[in-house]
Amino acid sequence: MATETLERGTSAPGGAGLRRLLLENGALAALLVLVVALSVLSGSFLTASNLLNVGVQAAVDAILAFGVTFVIVSAGIDLSVGSVAALSATVLAWLATHAGVPVWLAVVVSIATGIASGLVSGTLISFGKLPPFIATLAMLSVGRGLAMVISQGSPIAFPGSVSALGDTIGGWLPVPVLVMVAMGVVTAIVLGRTYAGRSMYAIGGNEEAARLSGIRVRRQKLVIYALSGLFAAIAGIVLASRLASAQPDAADGYELDAIAAVVIGGASLSGGKGKASGTFIGALILAVLRNGLNLLNVSSFWQQVVIGVVIALAVLLDTLRRRNSVRTATPGATGSPRGGGNRLRTNAIGAVAVVAAIGLVIGVNAFRSGSNGRTRIGLTLSTLNDPFFVSVRAGAQAEAKAEGVDLTVTDADNDASSQADQVSNFLSQSDQAIILNPVDSNAAAPSAKLAAKSKVPVIAVDRGVTGAPTTSLVASDNVAGGELAAKALAAQLGGKGTIVVLQGTAGTSAAQEREQGFKQGIAAYPGIRIVAEQPADFDRTKGLDVMGNLLQAHPDINGVFAANDEMALGAIKALGSKAGKTVKVVGFDGEKDGLAAVKAGTEAADVAQRPSQLGKLAVENAMLAIKGKKVPGDIKVPVEVVTAKNVAGFKS
Numbered sequence: 001m002a003t004e005t006l007e008r009g010t011s012a013p014g015g016a017g018l019r020r021l022l023l024e025n026g027a028l029a030a031l032l033v034l035v036v037a038l039s040v041l042s043g044s045f046l047t048a049s050n051l052l053n054v055g056v057q058a059a060v061d062a063i064l065a066f067g068v069t070f071v072i073v074s075a076g077i078d079l080s081v082g083s084v085a086a087l088s089a090t091v092l093a094w095l096a097t098h099a100g101v102p103v104w105l106a107v108v109v110s111i112a113t114g115i116a117s118g119l120v121s122g123t124l125i126s127f128g129k130l131p132p133f134i135a136t137l138a139m140l141s142v143g144r145g146l147a148m149v150i151s152q153g154s155p156i157a158f159p160g161s162v163s164a165l166g167d168t169i170g171g172w173l174p175v176p177v178l179v180m181v182a183m184g185v186v187t188a189i190v191l192g193r194t195y196a197g198r199s200m201y202a203i204g205g206n207e208e209a210a211r212l213s214g215i216r217v218r219r220q221k222l223v224i225y226a227l228s229g230l231f232a233a234i235a236g237i238v239l240a241s242r243l244a245s246a247q248p249d250a251a252d253g254y255e256l257d258a259i260a261a262v263v264i265g266g267a268s269l270s271g272g273k274g275k276a277s278g279t280f281i282g283a284l285i286l287a288v289l290r291n292g293l294n295l296l297n298v299s300s301f302w303q304q305v306v307i308g309v310v311i312a313l314a315v316l317l318d319t320l321r322r323r324n325s326v327r328t329a330t331p332g333a334t335g336s337p338r339g340g341g342n343r344l345r346t347n348a349i350g351a352v353a354v355v356a357a358i359g360l361v362i363g364v365n366a367f368r369s370g371s372n373g374r375t376r377i378g379l380t381l382s383t384l385n386d387p388f389f390v391s392v393r394a395g396a397q398a399e400a401k402a403e404g405v406d407l408t409v410t411d412a413d414n415d416a417s418s419q420a421d422q423v424s425n426f427l428s429q430s431d432q433a434i435i436l437n438p439v440d441s442n443a444a445a446p447s448a449k450l451a452a453k454s455k456v457p458v459i460a461v462d463r464g465v466t467g468a469p470t471t472s473l474v475a476s477d478n479v480a481g482g483e484l485a486a487k488a489l490a491a492q493l494g495g496k497g498t499i500v501v502l503q504g505t506a507g508t509s510a511a512q513e514r515e516q517g518f519k520q521g522i523a524a525y526p527g528i529r530i531v532a533e534q535p536a537d538f539d540r541t542k543g544l545d546v547m548g549n550l551l552q553a554h555p556d557i558n559g560v561f562a563a564n565d566e567m568a569l570g571a572i573k574a575l576g577s578k579a580g581k582t583v584k585v586v587g588f589d590g591e592k593d594g595l596a597a598v599k600a601g602t603e604a605a606d607v608a609q610r611p612s613q614l615g616k617l618a619v620e621n622a623m624l625a626i627k628g629k630k631v632p633g634d635i636k637v638p639v640e641v642v643t644a645k646n647v648a649g650f651k652s
Contacts, residue, residue, distance in 0.1 A: 067231025075271025118229025204271025482517020543570025
């Protein structure tokens with residue numbers, strides 16, 4: 001606490017006071033520079049609706065970060081908050097919808113789940129003497145696993161009464177922003193006005209000295225991690241409310257954003273320093289960066305680079321700050337007795353670093369051509385870490401170029417919350433249409449409703465939106481494709497054998513429809529039996545791991561159906577020499593690597609889509625909607641079975 005008092009110093013009057021305030025609060029200066037720069041670069045940034053939008057996008061990260069602030073101030077770390085958030089929301093949704101528990105009681109149990117998770121981590125650290133990194137890493141895995149077990153890997157609809165937390169008051173004031181502010185006030189009070197808060201600073205400054213001064217360190221650590229779990233539970237409820245569904249894989253990686261927000265806000269990773277206002281500013285900086293880069297149509301890949309640079313600079317600034325603190329505390333050190341000169345120089349370095357980051361943003365933006373008043377369309381893809389969706393993007397971009405349209409493409413990175421933020425950003429920059437490839441069909445509903453409220457047409461591509469109307473759906477006939485896959489696999493097996501099914505991402509219409517069609521088709525072959533079904537989330541690495549595990553239990557299978565080529569290719573790798581010989585693999589998509597596997601004989605057949613055609617038709621339908629013309633409600637792009645016999649002549 002003495003350190004905090006020294007750093008406040010004596011305020012100078014007038015402009016000198018403001019200058020000193022900004023120099024001594026690098027995060028605040030960085031936020032102001034960001035706001036000014038983005039206001040100049042984008043006319044859509046500094047509007048009331050977009051600023052509220054930024055607040056909504058910052059809410060979950062900020063609430064998580066407030067809880068993590070308690071931990072970092074006490075020289076700890078909590079890597080479990082994202083998983084605990086997902087677990088708490090899943091518990092609430094499951095109790096209220098599946099177990100028939102009253103909603104108010106489900107909310108109480110959900111919050112208790114978060115607190116209990118924090119207490120387990122705190123117990124392992126305080127009494128088990130585990131390093132905080134290891135203890136909370138274990139809880140990260142346990143929390144995520146329990147969420148998957150409870151939900152069976154599928155999203156659960158959130159109770160309508162709790163989903164109101166994701167709505168607005170009076171049609172304009174977002175409830176998540178109010179919750180964020182309230183939790184920030186609670187954090188400030190705990191840190192600044194309570195015995196627990198003073199104990200956190202003391203433990204973070206010198207744990208042994210805190211113990212000798214009479215603080216019950218073990219008990220206080222239990223309180224600290226319980227508070228972190230409590231805030232994580234509240235963040236999880238707010239997140240699920242925004243998406244109208246609890247997703248077991250929600251908030252994946254959010255713990256890193258929370259830690260980054262705390263450090264950017266001025267807290268020290270070595271403990272003893274940090275405050276609620278700094279954490280709040282740190283969370284806003286991350287949200288403003290993401291929002292602004294979306295508005296500037298900066299590539300999602302460059303966005304990761306810029307945000308990573310900002311985080312690295314923040315940690316570098318923290319290191320320099322601590323070095324200066326050591327110098328000024330050493331007898332005989334030069335400079336002001338309070339270390340003011342060194343501290344100001346350190347923060348000046350931070351300001352230069354911020355300017356460098358902004359320069360990087362502007363440099364990246366220089367590669368983007370201006371819209372010149374042209375039609376704007378936003379395209380949000382579930383992921384760009386899949387050749388299929390890269391082809392969808394290519395088809396959409398080619399058609400947009402032909403139409404003279406500015407197309408903004410974003411990557412949701414398989415995070416439904418990020419995708420909701422991206423749709424909000426499209427609406428903030430007044431895009432005339434939105435093309436939506438949902439991460440989760442249910443979680444996309446609130447975004448589709450928000451667009452409908454703004455009278456912006458939504459074109460769903462590849463996957464539909466459940467629970468909300470869309471202007472059009474452009475997709476392959478996944479049910480028919482699943483049936484074709486069943487027939488192709490049955491033909492390869494001669495109508496007899498045992499098979500396993502690798503399922504796609506739970507909650508997506510594509511995964512559900514492909515599995516539905518496959519099971520309908522395979523039912524016509526009583527000699528073929530499905531012995532195992534496991535999700536591999538449309539991912540090659542997961543396909544490899546899941547297939548490897550299934551082979552341990554079912555070494556004598558004859559066939560595999562994978563709901564996309566990425567999983568099929570992973571399965572082929574796991575099968576090794578069996579692929580194409582004793583085990584026949586059928587994939588779905590017709591992507592380049594899948595077709596190469598068919599040609600090589602390791603993949604028996606591939607139900608080929610035309611992803612570039614999906615992107616092209618989505619842009620065409622968006623343009624029809626913008627021009628007020630009639631738009632086909634449902635377009636099914638035909639699929640085709642590709643085998644070794646016709647792969648040479650197949651064209652996507």
